[in-house]
Amino acid sequence: MAVYTDINDAELESFLDEFDLGRLISLKGIAEGVSNSNFLIETDQNRYILTLYEKRTPEHELPFFIELMQWLSAHDYPAPMPQADRQGRMLKRLAGKPAALVSFLSGFSVKRPTAQHCREAGSALARLHLAGAGFHGKRANQLGHAAWDGMFAECSEAAEALRPGLKAEIAADLDRFHDWPKDLPQGVVHADFFPDNVFFLDGKFAAAIDFYFACNDAYAYDLGVCLNAWCFEPDGAFNVTKARSLVAGYEAVRPLSAAEREALPLLAHGAAMRFFLTRMIDWVSTPAGALVKPHDPLEYVAKLAFHRQSAGALGLFDQ
Amino acid sequence: MAVYTDINDAELESFLDEFDLGRLISLKGIAEGVSNSNFLIETDQNRYILTLYEKRTPEHELPFFIELMQWLSAHDYPAPMPQADRQGRMLKRLAGKPAALVSFLSGFSVKRPTAQHCREAGSALARLHLAGAGFHGKRANQLGHAAWDGMFAECSEAAEALRPGLKAEIAADLDRFHDWPKDLPQGVVHADFFPDNVFFLDGKFAAAIDFYFACNDAYAYDLGVCLNAWCFEPDGAFNVTKARSLVAGYEAVRPLSAAEREALPLLAHGAAMRFFLTRMIDWVSTPAGALVKPHDPLEYVAKLAFHRQSAGALGLFDQ
Numbered sequence: 001m002a003v004y005t006d007i008n009d010a011e012l013e014s015f016l017d018e019f020d021l022g023r024l025i026s027l028k029g030i031a032e033g034v035s036n037s038n039f040l041i042e043t044d045q046n047r048y049i050l051t052l053y054e055k056r057t058p059e060h061e062l063p064f065f066i067e068l069m070q071w072l073s074a075h076d077y078p079a080p081m082p083q084a085d086r087q088g089r090m091l092k093r094l095a096g097k098p099a100a101l102v103s104f105l106s107g108f109s110v111k112r113p114t115a116q117h118c119r120e121a122g123s124a125l126a127r128l129h130l131a132g133a134g135f136h137g138k139r140a141n142q143l144g145h146a147a148w149d150g151m152f153a154e155c156s157e158a159a160e161a162l163r164p165g166l167k168a169e170i171a172a173d174l175d176r177f178h179d180w181p182k183d184l185p186q187g188v189v190h191a192d193f194f195p196d197n198v199f200f201l202d203g204k205f206a207a208a209i210d211f212y213f214a215c216n217d218a219y220a221y222d223l224g225v226c227l228n229a230w231c232f233e234p235d236g237a238f239n240v241t242k243a244r245s246l247v248a249g250y251e252a253v254r255p256l257s258a259a260e261r262e263a264l265p266l267l268a269h270g271a272a273m274r275f276f277l278t279r280m281i282d283w284v285s286t287p288a289g290a291l292v293k294p295h296d297p298l299e300y301v302a303k304l305a306f307h308r309q310s311a312g313a314l315g316l317f318d319q
Numbered sequence: 320m321a322v323y324t325d326i327n328d329a330e331l332e333s334f335l336d337e338f339d340l341g342r343l344i345s346l347k348g349i350a351e352g353v354s355n356s357n358f359l360i361e362t363d364q365n366r367y368i369l370t371l372y373e374k375r376t377p378e379h380e381l382p383f384f385i386e387l388m389q390w391l392s393a394h395d396y397p398a399p400m401p402q403a404d405r406q407g408r409m410l411k412r413l414a415g416k417p418a419a420l421v422s423f424l425s426g427f428s429v430k431r432p433t434a435q436h437c438r439e440a441g442s443a444l445a446r447l448h449l450a451g452a453g454f455h456g457k458r459a460n461q462l463g464h465a466a467w468d469g470m471f472a473e474c475s476e477a478a479e480a481l482r483p484g485l486k487a488e489i490a491a492d493l494d495r496f497h498d499w500p501k502d503l504p505q506g507v508v509h510a511d512f513f514p515d516n517v518f519f520l521d522g523k524f525a526a527a528i529d530f531y532f533a534c535n536d537a538y539a540y541d542l543g544v545c546l547n548a549w550c551f552e553p554d555g556a557f558n559v560t561k562a563r564s565l566v567a568g569y570e571a572v573r574p575l576s577a578a579e580r581e582a583l584p585l586l587a588h589g590a591a592m593r594f595f596l597t598r599m600i601d602w603v604s605t606p607a608g609a610l611v612k613p614h615d616p617l618e619y620v621a622k623l624a625f626h627r628q629s630a631g632a633l634g635l636f637d638q
Contacts, residue, residue: 008430025520028359031348040347040359108346146433201344253479258485276617 001105005037005052005095011042012050015094019101020047022213023073036212037097040104041159047104049080057212064137065211066090066100073103078207080105081238094295096137100167105198107206115245116203117195122249125193125226126203129254131221132188141191141215143274145180158284159297163267166301170273176271181218181263190214190221194229223250225316228303229276236302240315247316257309265314269307274302324371324414332371334413337404338420340364356416359423362569362572365474367401371416376531378417383528385419385457386408392422396450397526399424408468411568423559426518426609434564436514436547441568443524444545448538448573460510460534462593463498474599478616481599485620489592500582501536503625506611507540509533511616513548522633528575539579543586546633547594547622555621559634566635577632584633595619 013024022043030049032038035056041048041238054060067083072082080102082090092099110117143151150168152159160167188256190197192213199207223246247264250256256264279297332343341362349368351357352377372381385401389409392400399421401409411418429436462470471478471489473573479486509516511532518526542565550562566583569575576585598616 006430009427010429010431023521024427027348030348030359031350031517040349106344108343110329111325112329143534202342 005038005047005054005097005147007037007050007052007095011095015092015099016041016043018087018092019083020086021083021101022172032209036119037305041101048083048100049102049104050099051101052094052099054097055294061139062091062098062100064139065214065260067137068214069211070133071135071137072211074133075131075134076120077128078105078205079211080207097315100242104175105199105207105209107201109196109198110200111195113195113230113242114244115239118242119201119245119249120200120205121193121195121198121230122223122246122251123227123253124198124249124312125190125209125222126250126253128190128193128208129187129222133271135188137188141189141217143191143213143278144217144221145177145270145274148177148273148277149174151281155255155277155280155284159280162297163279163301168274169308170231170304173269173273173308176266181259181266182220184220184260185257186216186218188214189217189219191222191225193222195227218263218267219254219262220256220264221267221271223247225262225274227264227274228300232303232306235313236299236306238306238310238314240253243314245318256287264316265307265310265312268306268314272300272303272307278306311319324416325372326356326358326369326414328373330414333360334411334418335360337406338402338456339405339458340367340402340420351528358421361450367420368423369413369418369420371414371418373416376445379459380458381410381417381419383458384533384609386456386532387451387454388421389535390454390456391447391450391498391530394450395616396447397424397524398530401529401538412543422527424518424526426520428515428517429519430514431553432549432561433541433559434512434561436519437561438535438550438564438568439519439524440512440514440517441547441565441570442572443517443527444509444541445569445572447509447512447527448506448541454507456507458534460508461535462510462532463534463536463540464496464589464593467496467589467592467596469598470596474596476601478599478604481616482620483539485572487624488627489595492588492592492627496592500578500585503537503539503579504576505535505537507533508536508538510541510544511534512541512545537579537586538573539575540586540590541582542566542575543588543590544593546587546593547585547619551622551625554623555618556628557625557633562633573585580636583635584626584629584631587633588623591619591626595623 007057022045025044026042028040030038030040036054037052039050041050069079072079072081083101084090157166227243231239233239278297283297338570341364344363345361349357349359355373356371358369360369389401391398402420403409407601475486516529546562550558552558598614602616
């Protein structure tokens with residue numbers, strides 16, 4: 001959460017002059033999203049979020065994300081809607097960076113989701129999967145299971161230093177993932193549908209943001225990401241009530257196939273691996289003393305251990 | 320610019336329940352102010368800024384700042400207006416920190432002020448001095464001239480390391496300040512009236528924020544702070560047109576006495592010393608590799624050199 005690029009009011013005013021969105025009234029850097037700079041812009045007509053894309057988001061992939069958000073907004077999914085300038089351009093440049101202006105969305109994320117929030121999140125994820133069907137764009141999941149062996153090679157020694165014995169445990173997990181489920185229903189997934197990225201109003205799902213990990217992958221994998229992100233308590237316990245609520249919410253909108261249900265525990269285990277590996281790599285590459293601390297990889301070490309021990313028996317469907 | 324304390328939606332909702340300000344619709348951490356955590360809060364009635372006071376702002380001084388902002392708002396000065404809860408409390412606690420909710424103010428700060436902005440800023444500073452007259456609170460300027468010898472003792476070696484010879488130059492400046500002007504008109508000053516803290520709309524002054532250095536001191540010293548903050552170009556040149564505009568804007572609202580006019584160059588030199596010293600101390604105390612970089616002390620080394628060489632002849636009044 002940071003603002004990496006400072007923005008100049010004069011540059012911003014001439015940027016806004018290329019749109020028909022009114023004159024600038026307020027500009028505030030906001031702490032939203034992890035890797036880009038975001039600003040809340042108010043004009044005399046409306047409010048918008050301006051994103052400057054920092055180098056972590058590859059520029060050639062930006063059209064995929066912008067067009068996906070446009071597609072979702074146009075298909076009644078409450079996602080940020082990219083605004084086009086008078087020439088129809090949505091992806092522009094500002095302060096030397098790629099930049100886009102999207103609609104402001106009401107709602108706020110919850111820090112401690114209840115089972116009811118999990119149910120709403122599950123339905124919202126399924127709605128996203130249905131709304132994204134038919135979207136023309138394609139983007140491989142660069143942080144998917146095919147990448148994990150290579151990612152682990154970058155951080156296996158640091159993992160062993162973090163906790164002796166961890167390297168062998170992770171290596172054994174990765175072996176299991178070599179038999180990764182194929183032929184599951186695929187489509188556009190969010191791939192980072194964490195509580196931070198989901199807004200609620202009065203306890204109901206209001207909007208989803210931060211589509212910058214979206215890609216094509218198995219729908220059920222996206223649900224596996226959510227099981228990790230929404231259904232563990234701060235003390236590390238897996239809350240099966242929340243997990244059942246999440247899955248029931250999902251299935252109320254998009255029922256899972258038998259193959260998806262069967263694969264879900266392994267997909268959740270793999271999703272825990274993906275977040276462990278990226279956090280571990282961030283941890284290794286962050287200089288000591290940095291004021292912006294990366295996420296603690298140990299949270300995901302514990303989730304990996306849970307999935308390893310539960311060995312596919314999450315108790316999601318056997319009520 | 321950072322959000323140091325993460326805020327929990329549940330805590331925030333119960334905090335807001337103690338006010339009559341409506342229900343929460345949006346919450347965003349914002350990059351405003353240097354040393355506290357700020358959030359933009361939207362309820363179904365209005366928008367507010369929530370500030371959590373981090374330890375750099377001493378808790379026992381918070382009532383002074385809160386009551387000053389309330390006084391200024393009540394005297395038609397566009398400052399953040401603290402909101403009272405149902406029990407009349409404005410200074411509260413949230414997430415283990417002292418906290419206050421203030422009104423949201425439209426407008427935005429300018430990065431490259433024009434002479435016209437300087438004129439507006441000068442008038443706005445004088446309005447602030449007049450609006451603050453009669454305020455009962457008292458707070459000494461802890462970063463005023465009496466503190467500078469002690470502050471330099473903390474960073475003189477680092478200054479010498481920054482640029483050989485600098486230590487002796489600063490020591491000579493400090494000697495000059497021992498004959499600091501007395502008996503100038505005093506009152507509540509902002510003491511940090513930088514472009515960052517001044518909002519404009521359509522080129523006109525709209526509001527001032529960040530009163531957390533406000534104190535009792537000579538009014539003309541506050542104008543000296545502004546001469547440094549508003550009237551130097553990015554290349555280090557002193558723009559006398561901007562300086563004259565600033566002072567003329569000030570005098571259009573509150574004319575300076577002959578003693579204030581005469582003292583102004585020395586006060587501006589001293590104000591440059593104050594910002595040099597705090598930046599130098601921050602520089603020394605920031606760990607290498609920190610992602611939040613402190614302000615560069617060299618900017619104020621150059622301003623000090625300018626004031627030293629101009630030796631009181633700023634050309635402000637001899638048009």
